[in-house]
Amino acid sequence: MKLKKLSFLAGAIALTLSAIPFAAQAEINSSSSTIVAQGKKQGGWKNKLNFTEDQKAQMQQIKESTRAEMQQILTPEQLQKLEAAKASGENKRGVWQSLDLTDAQKAEMKKVRESKKAQFEAILTDEQKAQMQEMKQMRQNRRSSRRQSAS
Template sequence: MKLKSLSLIAGAIALTLTAIPFTVKAQTSSSSPLIVAQTPKKQRGAWQGLELTDAQKAQMQSIRRDTRAKIEAILTPEQKAKLAAAKQARQAQRQAGQGQRQANRGQRKGWVELNLTEAQKTQMRQIRESSKQQMQAILTPEQQAKLKQFQENMRQRRQQSR
């Protein structure tokens, strides 16, 4: 009799421990769409540790938007269609649960399949370099130093992984 009650208690504890993560996930994922829409995108990579002010974030967003528009202006209608199709494929991969890393590979593949001319590649490099300079000009000297350190660390990691 004692063995039965001990096994029931152990079973109840095991069930509780396995159910807790599911209930927490259900509670956090059931937040209202309005709250989700209002929360800003999380900064990634080097930008995360720079502690940007709201004004700096707004300026960065404006530069990114402007850069994207300039690059899209360079593309032919066929290239824009290919890029849009690649973007939809990446979104489908993400929704299907395939990892971020695989979606990023798809992003690079999408650009390769555009068959850009050398003139387009040159223009895009110039646009990216210009936006990079504009973004760095927004940063304080301390933030620039942090960014430089982060980039150096990433370079070292890439070399070690090869």
């Protein structure tokens, strides 16, 4: 009887010891994905640049005017498709690709985006521009390191 109890106890200890590394790895994976998700929710570059209330208002105005300009470029059918896709929560990039824009529309959209970018950069201070450039460089470095590790 004692031998059965000792065998059972030894088996339980062995099983516990072999399961600990898996449980620890699961905990690490779980917490790291939570940290990444929390980092994305915090607003990233918008918070890091410390915009003034005036800058935030100007950015909102630029965003709204850009949206209006882009909607004027689209046909009524494309607008319907865009609104339906937004309502269903589709991926933005996939939605725009599915609109089958003409070359002329693509050129107009590019002009609008470039104008938006210029307007946005005009409201930034020199310090914010430097910070933005630094963040772009870091993002490019991360992308290139991911590509190298994937190869």
